[in-house]
Amino acid sequence: MGSREKILEAAAAMIAEDMTATLSVRAVAARAGVSTGSLRFHFPTQRALQDTLLARIYEHTFPDDPIRDRSLPARDRLVSCLRQVLAPAGVGEAARKAWEQAYRTFIAPDPTEQVRAAYLAHEREAARRVEYWLSALAAEGALPQGDYAPKVRFLLTVLNGLSVERALPADGSLLKAETETLYMAVDHVLGTG
Amino acid sequence: MGSREKILEAAAAMIAEDMTATLSVRAVAARAGVSTGSLRFHFPTQRALQDTLLARIYEHTFPDDPIRDRSLPARDRLVSCLRQVLAPAGVGEAARKAWEQAYRTFIAPDPTEQVRAAYLAHEREAARRVEYWLSALAAEGALPQGDYAPKVRFLLTVLNGLSVERALPADGSLLKAETETLYMAVDHVLGTG
DNA sequence: GTGATGCTAGCACACCGTGCTAGTACGATG
DNA sequence: CATCGTACTAGCACGGTGTGCTAGCATCAC
Numbered sequence: 003m004g005s006r007e008k009i010l011e012a013a014a015a016m017i018a019e020d021m022t023a024t025l026s027v028r029a030v031a032a033r034a035g036v037s038t039g040s041l042r043f044h045f046p047t048q049r050a051l052q053d054t055l056l057a058r059i060y061e062h063t064f065p066d067d068p069i070r071d072r073s074l075p076a077r078d079r080l081v082s083c084l085r086q087v088l089a090p091a092g093v094g095e096a097a098r099k100a101w102e103q104a105y106r107t108f109i110a111p112d113p114t115e116q117v118r119a120a121y122l123a124h125e126r127e128a129a130r131r132v133e134y135w136l137s138a139l140a141a142e143g144a145l146p147q148g149d150y151a152p153k154v155r156f157l158l159t160v161l162n163g164l165s166v167e168r169a170l171p172a173d174g175s176l177l178k179a180e181t182e183t184l185y186m187a188v189d190h191v192l193g194t195g
Numbered sequence: 196m197g198s199r200e201k202i203l204e205a206a207a208a209m210i211a212e213d214m215t216a217t218l219s220v221r222a223v224a225a226r227a228g229v230s231t232g233s234l235r236f237h238f239p240t241q242r243a244l245q246d247t248l249l250a251r252i253y254e255h256t257f258p259d260d261p262i263r264d265r266s267l268p269a270r271d272r273l274v275s276c277l278r279q280v281l282a283p284a285g286v287g288e289a290a291r292k293a294w295e296q297a298y299r300t301f302i303a304p305d306p307t308e309q310v311r312a313a314y315l316a317h318e319r320e321a322a323r324r325v326e327y328w329l330s331a332l333a334a335e336g337a338l339p340q341g342d343y344a345p346k347v348r349f350l351l352t353v354l355n356g357l358s359v360e361r362a363l364p365a366d367g368s369l370l371k372a373e374t375e376t377l378y379m380a381v382d383h384v385l386g387t388g
Numbered sequence: 389g390t391g392a393t394g395c396t397a398g399c400a401c402a403c404c405g406t407g408c409t410a411g412t413a414c415g416a417t418g
Numbered sequence: 419c420a421t422c423g424t425a426c427t428a429g430c431a432c433g434g435t436g437t438g439c440t441a442g443c444a445t446c447a448c
């Protein structure tokens with residue numbers, strides 16, 4: 003097995019064991035039984051490693067991803083994927099229950115290291131998914147390539163806002179407002195607004 | 196001037212110059228002309244610095260109606276105004292307390308008509324302020340006139356997301372992420388992105 | 389043989405946040 | 419006056435991060 007493959011396998015294993023793993027150069031290299039220099043050769047930047055790994059993971063789990071269905075405009079696909087992230091937030095009564103759960107686990111208790119780690123795992127997982135979608139759309143030219151981190155954070159913030167608004171009382175049509183807001187956020191990220 | 200004040204002033208200056216600045220321990224200490232140990236004494240963790248600075252910014256920048264001050268770009272003014280809405284959300288421990296309050300009053304209880312009305316009053320008040328700012332900016336041509344409702348809802352959703360993220364554990368720089376996200380939202384609304 | 393190329397190993401550098409210790413200024417207390 | 423405790427400052431050390439660089443080792447073409 004080539005070094006490149008050993009590296010990817012080690013990194014995947016580390017991610018699988020602990021979702022909050024940071025995948026540092028030295029840790030991955032050691033785990034793979036490879037030198038840092040070798041890792042650097044195959045993945046010139048740490049970002050490259052993360053990207054390749056991310057693509058590999060999602061390629062494996064979601065062979066036919068809606069993000070790749072080119073029969074729809076990019077913005078529609080991204081919105082649909084974001085809704086997927088939003089889905090566990092529930093609606094109506096379920097949304098309130100979901101927020102009760104979230105509040106009790108992440109906000110109410112003192113932020114011990116354990117609480118922090120648990121939440122950051124959730125957050126990072128969501129970020130990974132969003133980042134993957136953005137990179138997939140960037141591959142087909144729907145948005146410029148580069149550092150997606152700010153855009154990812156932006157979208158996650160919008161999702162957080164929408165999810166809390168699902169638990170709060172609302173006056174008008176939640177669906178319409180939510181859809182409009184989602185498209186605004188997506189249009190900004192894709193530059194299609 | 197005390198060290199603590201010098202540190203906060205230096206950090207504020209660095210943020211003002213470049214909103215994407217990272218505010219590392221040594222950079223801030225050097226800029227303030229104090230040692231890293233001294234900085235550590237006043238702010239035991241880097242997160243503490245960020246939180247106090249954020250709080251300082253919010254309490255310090257309270258011009259009565261900055262939206263009409265044409266000496267600043269429209270986007271800066273709008274961001275500054277939105278921060279005003281975000282201010283009651285608090286920072287750090289206060290943010291968690293604030294969310295406890297919000298949760299207990301608006302999410303936890305069954306949404307009786309009274310609860311609904313109370314929340315909607317808040318929401319409408321916030322919406323009114325945002326809409327006022329948008330119309331003021333539209334009057335000077337910073338954005339097209341028309342129906343601001345979708346844009347207002349969009350901005351309020353972003354603010355909701357940011358406020359809940361203040362109460363949740365965070366890994367990186369809250370200040371930087373929050374500023375970037377605010378500017379993204381504002382740039383989209385103003386079409387300046 | 390002689391290079392050129394692909395890959396590996398490993399060190400060096402410049403950062404980062406944080407812990408720790410020695411030292412200084414100063415007011416309260418004996 | 420002397421002494422102690424407290425508030426503060428300075429600065430180093432440690433372990434962590436990503437990245438650049440050089441030297442070495444195969445393997446193939448000529």
